[in-house]
Structures are given as structure tokens and as C-alpha cells.
Amino acid sequence: MPPAAQIREALQRVVSSDAFARSERARDLLRYLVEQDLAGHADRLKGYSIAVDVFGKDASFDPSTDTVVRVQAGRLRELLQQYYAGEGAHDLVRITVPRGSYVPLYVAADDDAALAFPETASVETPAEEGQVTSLSPRISAADGRRSWIAYGFGALFLAGVMVGTVLQWGGGSKAVPEVQAADVPSVPQAMKSGPSSVRQQLPAIYLKVAGKSEAAETLAAVFRRGLAGFDTVSFIAREPDSLSGSTHPKTDFVFTLKSDADDVVHIELQNIASGTVLLSRNLEVKDRPQNQIEDEVADLLTSVTPVSGILFAGVAQDGAETPLIRCLILNELFYRNPNAxxxxxxxxxxQEFVTGELTSSLAYSELAGLHMQAIAARYEHLKDASEAQALAFARMAVQFGPNSPYAHRSMGYVLSRSSTPDEAMRWTRKAYELNMFDLGMAASYGYELIFDGLYDEGTPILKRAVQAASAHPPWWDYGLALGQLMRNELREAANAVSVLSASPRAHYRALRLVVAHELDRQSEVEGLLEQIRVGNKSFVADPLGFFRRGLYPEDLTERLMQSLTHAGLLDAS
Incomplete structure (x- = not known):
């Protein structure tokens, strides 16, 4: 993204031009869109807000019956096209408003320059912050383990059938085209159609309520809020017009909620085309706190909707992968086993997807993360990768998806690898707030808070994810135990680390040793000392280096080192 000063100069040239001279409404609308975006309020750019703020409509404005915003936005796009075809043909920065969105994009006249502005280019904070911070060129020295965990992958592993399908796509001997950083797509190519086309690239989920019980309606309201937050599916908040397989593609699914009473609701997830039932579960609603119901739905949706969930497994098994679904599955496999x-x-x-006919906030989010991975791992096929280009991808993700949790997480991840940790945390927090039903997102956010030394804030969030999820990876328990240790919740920490007993990893064993020592469980301490001395010799040689390479907070590092020393693992000197 160009610096804000350049964008405002470009804006002034446009609104002062002959093309805009006779349209005060277009000038006002463009000024509003750009200034709101630069202030970090992209998520406010909705039809209702624009109608009230720009066109003076009152609170009774109904965008479904009053088309003033859509009409004026269409007129604005026509005038911009007219301006850049004539007097603005040589402008260094162009302002566009892609169809399907009111969030402007800023494009350099030189395609490559559009994604290669200096590293001091400003980045707006999430909507509620409204501040501007510069991106430093420095890459954090955090180890690879933490970098992809922070990005939120790995909550659940792909089903085996997905792995088999992807391997058939890739083919062991298939030549992969060389990709260079200079090949990053220009914005105009990636804006040939609106978001509605992208929705057809993702699995669609309908919602059907069978019966008229209060329990089913209550649960349906929770499902609507939960499903609306997942970027990996297209949620259609109504029942399908028909359940006939002949009228639906294999990527269409329906959640059916059925209850004949007001206590238990039967939940079923079905592929509409094949009739295959992927999930069947009963959920008790009567006399239960709302937060418990929401956590159960969060667990269910976390097992269904991410790329690692059963929905994408079903699509892969049926051979119904769209180009975007194929890319997302390949992306998930990379984060499971990162390699060049x-x-x-x-x-x-x-890259092929975004340079085609479609736009996708989700695709740009993943490209931003992959770009940062290329920098950290120094992959030869992307040796010219830069933070500025990763930032440009993340910025486009936010512009195409101003309310997208994945886009905000992507921006947070890019900034976390630079010298702006506070800025990164604000974006990550916003991602969490946009979809609190994604337990993987919650776990990543809580984990990051703990590793930033914010134990009182991060521990409850991670604890909720651990308790709500019916299955989760062990790093959730590890992070939770660290937070509980620093809050002196030793018995709770002991429960968390008990899950790690089968793992030979040095840091898992070390934390178990620390907790056992502080609880004065001497027999357990002796057993763990023997295991670590025999099986984790490199850790014993330099535990302090391990914690520092992992960017553990100083107070946490000191607590761990003291306990390991007092437990007898390290020489007191």
C-alpha cells in the first residue's frame, strides 16, 4: 500500500478533476471511503453507514428498498474509469472501488510497484484503534514452531482421504512452475469479478430448522452467529430451496436442527447432492447456560468448517474440489509439514487463483503468510521475497474482507515478524473477536498472549479453548500449563501437563518436571530427571538458549530456569 500522504494527494487530484466537477455526490462519497479506510475504519464501509454519513439518510434507511448507495457507487466507479482513461492516465497512484465492496484499493501505475512500496509504508490498525505504525524490515528470530502456531494452523489434522486426494493432484513427478516474487499479481487482474463468484468456490452451508420448538430456534440463532464468522465456508442462513441432489453441486451442505421438545436438539450435517450424513449429534439445550451451549457449538463448528475439518474431507472424498479448495488443502498440508x-x-x-477471474480475501491471507514463511526459511524459489510484499498481500486481504478473521490474523502474523508486536497483537485480537466460535483461533490468540507475558489475559482464553474442544493438539495444553504456572495455579497446571506424558519432547518434559517439583512430587521428579538426562541431552546442555530462541518472556524463562535448577536438572552455578 502506498503511504497515506500519496493516497491523499491522489484523492485530491481526482476530486479536483474535470471528470468529477459536476458530481458533488461522487466527490463526497470518494472522500468518505478513502478517509474512513485510512483511519482504519474499513469495517464501517457498509451501505447503511454510507447512506447515513454521506447522503443524510435517517435511522430508518433500508438498503433493500433504497438503492441510493448502490447507484452512487456505480456512478463513482464509472467516473473513476473515465478519469484514469483521460486526465489521470499518468497518475502514479490510482484509487479503485472494486465491485462487491465499498473498500477502496490503491494501485500503482506500475504493476510491480503496487506491491513493492518502501518498507516504511504505513499500516492501519484494526478499526477500533485508528492509529498508524510503520513496518520495520527486521524479521523476528522466533523459531519456526512458534511462527506457524501463531498463524493458527494445526488445530485438527486432515483426514487421511484428503492427503490421498491431494497427493493425486500433485503427483510425485509433477514439475512445479518456478515462482518469483516479481510475479506477484497486479491488482487490476485480480479484480475481474466480485465476491459472489468466490462464494461458489467454497463449500456452502445451509441451515434448516425442522419443527418449531424453542430449543431448536435457540440453537439456530447460535449456529447463525457461529457459521457467519468462518471464512472457509459460504454460509447461507436459510434452508435450501430443494434437497434434491440434482439441483445442488457436491460442495453444498445443510445443517438440520430438529427437536420435538424443548430439551434436546438433534443436529445433522448432510451433503445435499449425495445425501451422505457427515455428522449426527444430540445437544441438550434446556436449563443450560448460554455460554455452555455456545462452547459446544464452537467445538462442533471447529471440527467441521476449517480446512482440516470433516467438511473439506467430504469434498475431497467426493472429488468435488474447486480451484480454491484445492489450494487451501495444499496450504494446510504445507503447514503440517513445512518444506520447499x-x-x-x-x-x-x-497465485494462479488470484491472477484469474476471481478475488478472494482468504487467498490473499494465505499468500501473505506463505510469503513470510519464504523469508524465514529462505526458500530459493521465492528468494526475492520481502516484508513489503507480504504486507501488500495482507492489506489486500483486509480490503477484500474488512470483517474477515483470517484477513486480520494474516495482518497480525505479518506484523508479528517485524518490530511492531503491539500492532500485531491488536490485529490478532480483532481476528479473535470477529469469530469467537473458532477454537483454533482462540487457542492461537491465548497462546500468543501468554508468550507476550499477558498471563492473566491469555490463560482464560486458552483454557476455554482446551475445555470446549473435544480434540486438540498438545501445544494447547503446554501453553495453558505455562500460563497457569505463572498464575500459581499449580494443580491446574499439573492437570494440563498430564496430557503431555506420552511425548518425548524436551520442553514438555521440562515443564512437567517444573510442575512436579513445585508441587513437591519427589518420585515424579526423579523419574522425569532420568528421562530428560537420557533422552534430551541437547536441551540439558543449553535450556536457557532454548527458551530464548523460542522468545519466552523473561519472567517465565527465569521461573523455569530456577525450578529446573532446584529440581536438580542443572548445576546451581
Whole structure:
């Protein structure tokens, strides 16, 4: 993104031009869109807000019957096209308003320059912050383990059938095209159609309520709020017009909520085309607190809607992958096993997608993360990768999806690898707030808070994710135990680390040793000392280096080192 000063100069040239001279409404609308966006309020750019703020409509404005905003936005796009075809043909920065969105994009006249502005280019904070911070060129030295965990992947592993399907796509001997940083797509190519086309690239979920019980209606309201927050599916908040397989593609699914009483609701997830039932569960609603109901729905949706969930597994099994679904599955496989070949294939897949006929906030989000991975791992196929280009991808993700949790998480991830940790945390917090039903997102956010030393804030969030999820990876328990240790909740920490007993990883064993020592469980301490001395010799040689490389907070590092010393693992000197 160009610096804000350049954008405002470009704005002034446009509104002062002959093309806009006779349209005060277009001038007012463009000024409003740009200034709101630069102030970090992109999520406010909705039809209702524009009608009230720009065109003086009152609170009774109904965008479904009053088309003033859509008409004026269409007129604005026509005038911009007219301006850049004539007197603005040589402008260095162009302002566009893509169809399907009111969030402006800023494009350099030189396609490559559009994604290669200096590293001091400003980045707006999430909507509620409204501040501007510069992106530093420095890359954090955090180890790879934490970098992809922070990005929120790995909550659940792909089903085996998905792995098999993707391997058939890739083919062991298939040549992967060379991808260079200079090949980053220009914005105009990526804006040939609106978001509605992208929705057809993702699995669609309908919602059907069978019967008229209060329990089913209550649960349906929770499902609507939950499903609306997941970027990986297209949620259609009504029942399908028909359940006939002949009228629906294999990527269409329906959640049916059925209850003949007001206590238990039967939940069923079905592929409309094949009739296959992917999930069947009963959920008790009567006399239960709302937060418990929401946590159960969060657990269910976290197992269904992410790329690692059963929905994408079903699509892969049926051979119904769209180009975007294929890219997302390749992306998930890369984060399960990061390597140059997998990175090159998924990067090429996503790049081909965004340079085609469609736009996708989700695709740009993943490209931003992959770009940062290329920098950290120094992949040869993307050796010219830069933070500025990763930032440009993240910025486009936010512009195409101003309310997208994935886009905000992407921006937070890019900034977390620079010298702006506070800025990164604000974006990550916004991602969490936009979809609190995604337990993987919640766990990542809580984990990051703990590793930033904010134990009182992060521990409850991570604890909720651990308790609500019916299955989760062990790093959730590890992070939770660290937070509980620093809050002196030793018995709770002991429960958390008990899940790690089967793992030979040094830091898991070390934390178990610390907790056992502080609870004065001497027999357990002796057993763990023997395991670590025999099986984790490199850790014993330099535990302080391990914690520092992992960017553990100083107070946490000091607590761990003291306990390991007092437990007898380290020499007191």
C-alpha cells in the first residue's frame, strides 16, 4: 500500500478533476471511503453507514428498498474509469472501488510497484484503534514452531482421504512452475469479478430448522452467529430451496436442527447432492447456560468448517474440489509439514487463483503468510521475497474482507515478524473477536498472549479453548500449563501437563518436571530427571538458549530456569 500522504494527494487530484466537477455526490462519497479506510475504519464501509454519513439518510434507511448507495457507487466507479482513461492516465497512484465492496484499493501505475512500496509504508490498525505504525524490515528470530502456531494452523489434522486426494493432484513427478516474487499479481487482474463468484468456490452451508420448538430456534440463532464468522465456508442462513441432489453441486451442505421438545436438539450435517450424513449429534439445550451451549457449538463448528475439518474431507472424498479448495488443502498440508516443495506448489496454486477471474480475501491471507514463511526459511524459489510484499498481500486481504478473521490474523502474523508486536497483537485480537466460535483461533490468540507475558489475559482464553474442544493438539495444553504456572495455579497446571506424558519432547518434559517439583512430587521428579538426562541431552546442555530462541518472556524463562535448577536438572552455578 502506498503511504497515506500519496493516497491523499491522489484523492485530491481526482476530486479536483474535470471528470468529477459536476458530481458533488461522487466527490463526497470518494472522500468518505478513502478517509474512513485510512483511519482504519474499513469495517464501517457498509451501505447503511454510507447512506447515513454521506447522503443524510435517517435511522430508518433500508438498503433493500433504497438503492441510493448502490447507484452512487456505480456512478463513482464509472467516473473513476473515465478519469484514469483521460486526465489521470499518468497518475502514479490510482484509487479503485472494486465491485462487491465499498473498500477502496490503491494501485500503482506500475504493476510491480503496487506491491513493492518502501518498507516504511504505513499500516492501519484494526478499526477500533485508528492509529498508524510503520513496518520495520527486521524479521523476528522466533523459531519456526512458534511462527506457524501463531498463524493458527494445526488445530485438527486432515483426514487421511484428503492427503490421498491431494497427493493425486500433485503427483510425485509433477514439475512445479518456478515462482518469483516479481510475479506477484497486479491488482487490476485480480479484480475481474466480485465476491459472489468466490462464494461458489467454497463449500456452502445451509441451515434448516425442522419443527418449531424453542430449543431448536435457540440453537439456530447460535449456529447463525457461529457459521457467519468462518471464512472457509459460504454460509447461507436459510434452508435450501430443494434437497434434491440434482439441483445442488457436491460442495453444498445443510445443517438440520430438529427437536420435538424443548430439551434436546438433534443436529445433522448432510451433503445435499449425495445425501451422505457427515455428522449426527444430540445437544441438550434446556436449563443450560448460554455460554455452555455456545462452547459446544464452537467445538462442533471447529471440527467441521476449517480446512482440516470433516467438511473439506467430504469434498475431497467426493472429488468435488474447486480451484480454491484445492489450494487451501495444499496450504494446510504445507503447514503440517513445512518444506520447499510443498511451499512452492501451494504458492503457485494460490497465485494462479488470484491472477484469474476471481478475488478472494482468504487467498490473499494465505499468500501473505506463505510469503513470510519464504523469508524465514529462505526458500530459493521465492528468494526475492520481502516484508513489503507480504504486507501488500495482507492489506489486500483486509480490503477484500474488512470483517474477515483470517484477513486480520494474516495482518497480525505479518506484523508479528517485524518490530511492531503491539500492532500485531491488536490485529490478532480483532481476528479473535470477529469469530469467537473458532477454537483454533482462540487457542492461537491465548497462546500468543501468554508468550507476550499477558498471563492473566491469555490463560482464560486458552483454557476455554482446551475445555470446549473435544480434540486438540498438545501445544494447547503446554501453553495453558505455562500460563497457569505463572498464575500459581499449580494443580491446574499439573492437570494440563498430564496430557503431555506420552511425548518425548524436551520442553514438555521440562515443564512437567517444573510442575512436579513445585508441587513437591519427589518420585515424579526423579523419574522425569532420568528421562530428560537420557533422552534430551541437547536441551540439558543449553535450556536457557532454548527458551530464548523460542522468545519466552523473561519472567517465565527465569521461573523455569530456577525450578529446573532446584529440581536438580542443572548445576546451581
Amino acid at each position: 516443495t510443498a511451499h512452492q506448489e501451494v504458492y503457485a496454486c494460490l
